[in-house]
Amino acid sequence: MREAVRRADQAVAVEHNRRAWDRLATAAVPLAQPAVDEAFGDPRGWLGTAGSAGRPWLPERLAGLEVLCLAAGGGKHAPLYAAAGARVTVLDVSPAMLALDREVARERKIDVEIVEGSMDDLTMFGAGRFDLVVHPVSTCYLPDVALVFREVARVTRPGGLYLSQHKAPASLQATLAANDRGRYEIEHPLRPGGPLPPVPPARLRESGTLEYVHTIEALVGGICRAGFVIADVMEPDHVRPGAVPGSAGHRVAFLAPYLRVLARRMPATASARAVVLVESAG
Numbered sequence: 018m019r020e021a022v023r024r025a026d027q028a029v030a031v032e033h034n035r036r037a038w039d040r041l042a043t044a045a046v047p048l049a050q051p052a053v054d055e056a057f058g059d060p061r062g063w064l065g066t067a068g069s070a071g072r073p074w075l076p077e078r079l080a081g082l083e084v085l086c087l088a089a090g091g092g093k094h095a096p097l098y099a100a101a102g103a104r105v106t107v108l109d110v111s112p113a114m115l116a117l118d119r120e121v122a123r124e125r126k127i128d129v130e131i132v133e134g135s136m137d138d139l140t141m142f143g144a145g146r147f148d149l150v151v152h153p154v155s156t157c158y159l160p161d162v163a164l165v166f167r168e169v170a171r172v173t174r175p176g177g178l179y180l181s182q183h184k185a186p187a188s189l190q191a192t193l194a195a196n197d198r199g200r201y202e203i204e205h206p207l208r209p210g211g212p213l214p215p216v217p218p219a220r221l222r223e224s225g226t227l228e229y230v231h232t233i234e235a236l237v238g239g240i241c242r243a244g245f246v247i248a249d250v251m252e253p254d255h256v257r258p259g260a261v262p263g264s265a266g267h268r269v270a271f272l273a274p275y276l277r278v279l280a281r282r283m284p285a286t287a288s289a290r291a292v293v294l295v296e297s298a299g
């Protein structure tokens with residue numbers, strides 16, 4: 018019964034957010050802006066290292082790698098990875114976000130495989146197909162992220178990389194506006210038991226979507242339990258000195274908005290051994 022409820026909640030979120038993201042794409046919000054012209058002058062340079070200074074996360078050479086851009090529609094990630102030489106598949110739930118990828122790929126004469134679907138069901142891809150899965154912020158749009166990580170683990174080849182970014186739980190729990198002392202308050206519990214209440218348009222929340230808080234345990238622990246080892250973790254720094262209280266630039270000085278995780282897929286045997294170790298320890 019619990020499993021059936023879990024699946025039903027997941028299906029409601031998928032359908033609601035598909036429609037919400039179609040609207041956001043039509044409204045051309047910043048997250049639905051295709052990559053700019055300059056980026057295609059040096060796509061590899063534009064993608065950067067994804068890691069911190071001195072700790073590059075992305076392989077220097079992307080040419081020839083099988084890359085899955087997961088929940089990454091919008092005409093940015095997939096066309097740039099493809100322009101940098103990777104063989105790219107982009108999966109997204111929103112046809113309007115994918116239409117942007119299709120348009121950019123056509124304009125730039127770039128090959129990108131475009132797949133409409135939900136990130137918790139990757140059954141259209143064979144096991145171990147991808148060398149690299151790039152997953153921009155989107156786990157907040159599903160109540161159950163364990164299903165996503167399980168699928169990502171299945172389609173990532175042993176030794177392959179999974180680079181994901183997530184909305185940090187404390188940031189989702191806190192007020193968007195500053196109080197009269199210029200501070201932010203924890204407004205929602207860590208496990209609210211459903212989606213967050215709706216918000217007006219804001220930099221750190223997407224209005225009209227259903228968003229869910231996930232604990233660090235569900236995110237980082239969930240990635241490990243799916244069969245990855247964590248290679249590094251970052252909280253990207255978005256602080257803007259001198260930002261006015263209540264602005265996104267001010268809030269990020271108090272609350273890291275995102276958690277970025279680099280994980281490596283364990284070989285199947287190591288993964289099975291780790292599960293046995295965990296089970297015998299429990």
Ligand SMILES: C[S@@+](CC[C@H](N)C(=O)[O-])C[C@H]1O[C@@H](n2cnc3c(N)ncnc32)[C@H](O)[C@@H]1O
Nearest residue numbers: 038088090091109110111114135136153155158
């Ligand atoms: C923050 S955007 C990421 C890509 C964006 N272009 C960027 O620049 O970062 C989040 C994406 O997640 C997608 N999404 C939401 N729920 C999804 C689901 N269940 N499965 C796949 N994609 C989903 C949305 O359609 C949207 O394109």
